[in-house]
Amino acid sequence: MEQMKNENESLREKLNETEKFEIENEILYEKISKMEKVGIESESLREKISEMDKIEIENKYLKEKTNKLIDEKQLIHDQYDQYKINNNDVGMELSRLSSSLQHVSSLIEYIEKETQGLQENLNELNYYDVNNRSLLKSFQQQQQTEIDSLQEMNQSLKEKLLHYENELEEINQRSQQIQTDKQQIFTQCLLYETEINNLNASNQRLKENVFDCEAELQQSNQYCQQLQDQTINDKYKIEGLLINIKRLEAKLYLPASQPYQIPEKNKNIETNRLEEFIDKCQSYLMVNLNGEKINDDNIEVVIKAALIKKQCQSLILWNNHLTCYSISRLSSALCMNKSLTKLSISKNHLSDSAIKDLSESLSFNNCTLKQLVLSSNEITDQGLIYLSDMLKTNEHLIMLGLQDNKITDKAIQYLSQIIQFKNQVIEEISLYSNKSITDGSVDDIFNMIRHNQSLTTFWIWDCQLSEQGKDKLQQSIQDKNNFDLQV
Known part of the structure; x- marks a missing residue:
């Protein structure tokens, strides 16, 4: 019986170890869940791979422990059969141990499934790492191509810059020449401006003289107009007097019953004269x-x-x-x-x-x-x-x-x-x-x-x-x- 108790105590210790194993397994599961939240970036993947390596090592350790437990389980089964034959009094204890062993078996199966899932995740991470390496290599090649292109462009720009510097030097030389010409033109403009001012002053004097002449001419024209008006008025008066004289002469020689009329012949003569005068206008x-x-x-x-x-x-x-x-x-x-x-x-x-x-x-x-x-x-x-x-x-x-x-x-x-x-x-x-x-x-x-x-x-x-x-x-x-x- 003492031996049975000792064996039971050893079984309890093993069960405690199994519970510790479950706790460690839960910790591993939490780590795996954390691993799923990590991004696809290269550095984080490498960290995950390193963690998975650690998990794989721990998994191997767990497998070894599991194998030991399986061996111990088999040993316990053998001992249990032997003890069942030798001692039926411990049946209840054995049944409890059997249920514990079943629970341990289910835990072992669960651990195996989790281990398989971890292995699949590890394979997937390895696949991602391979893809990232290929992408990194492609990116490096593309970057190298762009660098080569930029270097070629830089060389071309340097050549253009050298060409532009030469042109700028020529432009500066031309600008200096233009500045010299501008200074000469400015000097000539000053001379021209002086001449223009002199001409303007002379022109102003001429305008004043012209204005004075126009005023004198206007006065002369008004005086001439007055003389013409006076001459015309005198002419009208003379013509009127002549007409009156002719009328008086006509009245003296015409009978009293006949009123004086302007002869139709004279009218025709005046009309013909006027028509000829208008026709002669050049x-x-x-x-x-x-x-x-x-x-x-x-x-x-x-x-x-x-x-x-x-x-x-x-x-x-x-x-x-x-x-x-x-x-x-x-x-x-x-x-x-x-x-x-x-x-x-x-x-x-x-x-x-x-x-x-x-x-x-x-x-x-x-x-x-x-x-x-x-x-x-x-x-x-x-x-x-x-x-x-x-x-x-x-x-x-x-x-x-x-x-x-x-x-x-x-x-x-x-x-x-x-x-x-x-x-x-x-x-x-x-x-x-x-x-x-x-x-x-x-x-x-x-x-x-x-x-x-x-x-x-x-x-x-x-x-x-x-x-x-x-x-x-x-x-x-x-x-x-x-x-x-x-x-």
Whole structure:
């Protein structure tokens, strides 16, 4: 019995060792679970492989222990059979030992399965290690290829850099040459600038001389004009006296019952003379009938010969005897005419009704007239109002001459509103020698010049403007280039 107890104690010790083995096996299982969480990187794989080597060593050790346990188990079975034959009293103890042995057997099977799984993991890790080594080798080869390519590129870049350095040296040499040339050019520019300044000073002096000459010439022209006007007036007076003398002579020799009439023969002679005069005009551009005694009787001759037949572009009718009827006939002809661009009817003493007919005719855009001169006609404010209304719709007229008339500040205000807001075509306006224009028109003229974008010339000298008013008008053209303002 004592021997049996000793054997039982040895069996218990072996069972304790088996339990320790199970604990160690659990520790190994935990290590294996930790191994599964490790990445695929090469260094970590190598560490896992080293751990697996340790596990394999431990596994071998466990296998040896397992084999010893199997041997001991077999020995225990043999002893158990022997003890069962010899002693049936220890049956219960043996059955317990048998169940323990079965448990140990199941543990051994479990350990074998785990060992097989570890072996599979080890094989898989070996496969990964082989793949990583091949990938590392491929990466090293690719890296070496890239290094070779970079070295070739580096060599090429060095050659280009050397080439660029040579070009840069050439450019620097050229730059130095250009700098030298630039210095020479700068010196020449300074010389030229000095010459230009001298020329500008000389030019300024010449301009001042020209301005003085122009002023003197203008005064001379005005004086000549006055002499011409006086001569023409004297001529008219002489002609009037001669006509009166002829009429008186005719009355003396005609019967009292017959009123005096201008002979039809004389009319025909005058008409033929006028037609021949117009035909002899060398240029189709202009027909100048200044002082040719144009009146109601021969205005139709002018229309047919000059406007219709000759298709002139400029018609001068200064110093004639045009009336409202003459202007009415001329206005009707302008509506159908496409060639005339300039019409000058100065010094004809036109009435406001005549100006009205002319303005109504020019209000239609089929008229191509661009320049209209009505100077020295005693036109009043009402006449300027008619002309201003015409400018609302006329899109061709660019020049309007109204110098030496009887226009006042009242009509200037109306003209200013039209030019500012209703007309963007007019370029030249002449109002000089209108003695009734005063400083009351300065603001209106100022706004007219500032707000109209087409107006480039405005003449208003020889009026009743103060120096202060003239200075204000000069301020209106400060922002306008090449504006011709004469005050």
